Amino acid sequence: MAMRLLIYIILGYLIYRMVRTWALSRNQQKVHKTDTQPLQADDVMIQDPQCGIYFARRDGVSxxxxxxxxxxxxxxxxxxxxxxxxHN
Ligand SMILES: [Zn+2]
Known part of the structure:
Protein backbone atom coordinates (compact mmCIF):
# COMPACT_ATOMS: atom_id res chain seq x y z
CA MET A 1 0.00 0.00 0.00
CA ALA A 2 2.73 2.46 0.98
CA MET A 3 4.68 1.71 -2.23
CA ARG A 4 1.66 2.54 -4.36
CA LEU A 5 1.15 5.84 -2.60
CA LEU A 6 4.82 6.68 -3.13
CA ILE A 7 4.51 5.96 -6.88
CA TYR A 8 1.50 8.28 -7.10
CA ILE A 9 3.43 11.02 -5.32
CA ILE A 10 6.43 10.61 -7.64
CA LEU A 11 4.19 10.58 -10.71
CA GLY A 12 2.34 13.65 -9.52
CA TYR A 13 5.64 15.42 -8.91
CA LEU A 14 6.97 14.51 -12.37
CA ILE A 15 3.79 15.78 -14.03
CA TYR A 16 4.02 18.96 -11.99
CA ARG A 17 7.66 19.41 -13.11
CA MET A 18 6.79 18.84 -16.76
CA VAL A 19 3.93 21.34 -16.71
CA ARG A 20 6.09 23.88 -14.91
CA THR A 21 8.97 23.52 -17.38
CA TRP A 22 6.56 23.79 -20.30
CA ALA A 23 4.90 26.89 -18.85
CA LEU A 24 8.27 28.49 -18.14
CA SER A 25 9.63 27.84 -21.64
CA ARG A 26 6.43 29.28 -23.11
CA ASN A 27 6.86 32.41 -21.02
CA GLN A 28 10.52 32.72 -21.98
CA GLN A 29 9.64 32.48 -25.67
CA LYS A 30 7.10 35.26 -25.24
CA VAL A 31 9.57 37.51 -23.42
CA HIS A 32 12.26 36.69 -25.98
CA LYS A 33 9.98 37.66 -28.85
CA THR A 34 9.01 41.04 -27.43
CA ASP A 35 12.65 41.66 -26.49
CA THR A 36 14.03 41.16 -29.98
CA GLN A 37 11.42 43.18 -31.85
CA PRO A 38 12.77 46.66 -30.96
CA LEU A 39 16.22 45.47 -32.03
CA GLN A 40 15.15 45.24 -35.67
CA ALA A 41 16.69 48.65 -35.95
CA ASP A 42 15.89 49.40 -39.58
CA ASP A 43 12.32 50.24 -38.62
CA VAL A 44 13.24 52.56 -35.80
CA MET A 45 11.67 56.02 -35.91
CA ILE A 46 14.13 58.87 -35.69
CA GLN A 47 13.89 62.65 -35.92
CA ASP A 48 15.22 64.71 -38.77
CA PRO A 49 17.60 67.27 -37.15
CA GLN A 50 16.83 69.76 -39.91
CA CYS A 51 13.02 69.87 -40.18
CA GLY A 52 12.10 67.94 -37.03
CA ILE A 53 9.78 65.33 -38.55
CA TYR A 54 9.90 61.66 -37.58
CA PHE A 55 10.51 58.93 -40.14
CA ALA A 56 11.75 55.33 -40.39
CA ARG A 57 15.52 55.31 -40.50
CA ARG A 58 15.66 52.94 -43.48
CA ASP A 59 13.74 55.56 -45.52
CA GLY A 60 16.12 58.35 -44.60
CA VAL A 61 19.23 59.87 -46.12
CA SER A 62 22.36 59.35 -44.05
CA HIS A 87 30.04 78.00 -43.61
CA ASN A 88 31.95 79.56 -40.76
ZN1 LIG B 1 13.42 66.85 -43.23
Whole structure:
Protein backbone atom coordinates (compact mmCIF):
# COMPACT_ATOMS: atom_id res chain seq x y z
CA MET A 1 0.00 0.00 0.00
CA ALA A 2 2.73 2.46 0.98
CA MET A 3 4.68 1.71 -2.23
CA ARG A 4 1.66 2.54 -4.36
CA LEU A 5 1.15 5.84 -2.60
CA LEU A 6 4.82 6.68 -3.13
CA ILE A 7 4.51 5.96 -6.88
CA TYR A 8 1.50 8.28 -7.10
CA ILE A 9 3.43 11.02 -5.32
CA ILE A 10 6.43 10.61 -7.64
CA LEU A 11 4.19 10.58 -10.71
CA GLY A 12 2.34 13.65 -9.52
CA TYR A 13 5.64 15.42 -8.91
CA LEU A 14 6.97 14.51 -12.37
CA ILE A 15 3.79 15.78 -14.03
CA TYR A 16 4.02 18.96 -11.99
CA ARG A 17 7.66 19.41 -13.11
CA MET A 18 6.79 18.84 -16.76
CA VAL A 19 3.93 21.34 -16.71
CA ARG A 20 6.09 23.88 -14.91
CA THR A 21 8.97 23.52 -17.38
CA TRP A 22 6.56 23.79 -20.30
CA ALA A 23 4.90 26.89 -18.85
CA LEU A 24 8.27 28.49 -18.14
CA SER A 25 9.63 27.84 -21.64
CA ARG A 26 6.43 29.28 -23.11
CA ASN A 27 6.86 32.41 -21.02
CA GLN A 28 10.52 32.72 -21.98
CA GLN A 29 9.64 32.48 -25.67
CA LYS A 30 7.10 35.26 -25.24
CA VAL A 31 9.57 37.51 -23.42
CA HIS A 32 12.26 36.69 -25.98
CA LYS A 33 9.98 37.66 -28.85
CA THR A 34 9.01 41.04 -27.43
CA ASP A 35 12.65 41.66 -26.49
CA THR A 36 14.03 41.16 -29.98
CA GLN A 37 11.42 43.18 -31.85
CA PRO A 38 12.77 46.66 -30.96
CA LEU A 39 16.22 45.47 -32.03
CA GLN A 40 15.15 45.24 -35.67
CA ALA A 41 16.69 48.65 -35.95
CA ASP A 42 15.89 49.40 -39.58
CA ASP A 43 12.32 50.24 -38.62
CA VAL A 44 13.24 52.56 -35.80
CA MET A 45 11.67 56.02 -35.91
CA ILE A 46 14.13 58.87 -35.69
CA GLN A 47 13.89 62.65 -35.92
CA ASP A 48 15.22 64.71 -38.77
CA PRO A 49 17.60 67.27 -37.15
CA GLN A 50 16.83 69.76 -39.91
CA CYS A 51 13.02 69.87 -40.18
CA GLY A 52 12.10 67.94 -37.03
CA ILE A 53 9.78 65.33 -38.55
CA TYR A 54 9.90 61.66 -37.58
CA PHE A 55 10.51 58.93 -40.14
CA ALA A 56 11.75 55.33 -40.39
CA ARG A 57 15.52 55.31 -40.50
CA ARG A 58 15.66 52.94 -43.48
CA ASP A 59 13.74 55.56 -45.52
CA GLY A 60 16.12 58.35 -44.60
CA VAL A 61 19.23 59.87 -46.12
CA SER A 62 22.36 59.35 -44.05
CA UNK A 63 25.20 61.79 -43.55
CA UNK A 64 28.40 61.41 -41.57
CA UNK A 65 29.02 64.74 -39.88
CA UNK A 66 31.85 65.32 -37.38
CA UNK A 67 32.15 61.58 -36.77
CA UNK A 68 28.43 61.06 -36.16
CA UNK A 69 25.93 59.50 -38.52
CA UNK A 70 22.88 61.69 -39.00
CA UNK A 71 19.72 60.82 -40.88
CA UNK A 72 17.47 63.16 -42.81
CA UNK A 73 14.02 62.69 -44.30
CA UNK A 74 15.18 63.89 -47.73
CA UNK A 75 18.18 65.06 -49.72
CA UNK A 76 17.02 68.68 -49.49
CA UNK A 77 17.02 68.55 -45.68
CA UNK A 78 20.50 67.10 -45.78
CA UNK A 79 21.67 69.91 -48.04
CA UNK A 80 20.07 72.58 -45.86
CA UNK A 81 21.74 71.06 -42.81
CA UNK A 82 25.11 71.02 -44.58
CA UNK A 83 24.70 74.64 -45.65
CA UNK A 84 23.95 75.67 -42.09
CA UNK A 85 26.89 73.72 -40.67
CA UNK A 86 29.64 74.23 -43.25
CA HIS A 87 30.04 78.00 -43.61
CA ASN A 88 31.95 79.56 -40.76
ZN1 LIG B 1 13.42 66.85 -43.23
Missing amino acids: LTHEGRTLYFCSESCKEKFLEKHT
